[in-house]
Amino acid sequence: MPRLFSVRAIVLGVVLVLAFVLVYPTLHTYLRQQVELRGLRQDVAAARERNDDLEAELARWDDPAYITAQARERLAYVFPGETAFRVVDPESVEEPAAPVDEQDTPVATTTAEVPWYSALWDSMAVAGAEPTTDDATTPEKDSRTGTDDGAGAKKGTDAP
Template sequence: MAVKDRDRFSTATRIRLLGEQTAARVYRSQTKRQARRSRLTGRAALLALVLCTLIVAMAYPIRQYVSQRAEISDLQREKEDAAERVERLRDLKARWQDDKYAEQQIRQRLHYVMPGETGYIVIDPDAAKQSRADLGAADRPWYSNVWDAVDKSDAADQ
């Protein structure tokens, strides 16, 4: 037993035992790490596949939802514009119910005057020259005026 004890405590034996223990630990940790890595990789792949499937499945409904929300927003804006226009038209209708406003508009737009008043219309000098040039057109038959207008437009195109 003394030989065995001495052999057990020799440096070479201890180094050999330490090497074997270390190798066993390294082997165990590598196999655990590989097992853990392979499990996580499979899980990660499955998770990625599920996420991609969900994204693809939800892409069309989300796009529809966004486009419908934009359409609803546009329709609400149009509704507000229409409500403003209705309000303006109601105001205009209420103004036209007033006789004084109607009289003012008739005088302004149709150049009407009340009995005893003198109406004046100021003509632009350039417009007066142009109307004098067309004065001869009133003396001719209507079809001559039409034909002259066609000739003028044809000359303008060339």
């Protein structure tokens, strides 16, 4: 019966596997570092380009005409004797918000003129106080059924 693998083939296979196990981590690290190096070189090139752009921008500020143009554009400066006009696009202007009507309660009138702890104490005092409201504005309970009639009727009157 012929041998499937000779001793030389087995030894060669073991040597190749051992070489792969020893070389792979080093080769993998080398390839990963090459990728990182390529990325860092791109970052350096981008930083140099940004630096050149900033130096060109700085050099433009030495020109008096550029300074004048920037003052007119950014700060809306005008020369003496000129009239400045500002054109406003009606679609970009927002309508002013309607003022909010504050209720006449101690909590609603607390503003920045009183310290926060005073406002908190007033709020607790208002929360614990008995409500004082007009009889005409609050619905009364029907004396016969004990339910709310919802019409604001006074006690003792017959509501239809």
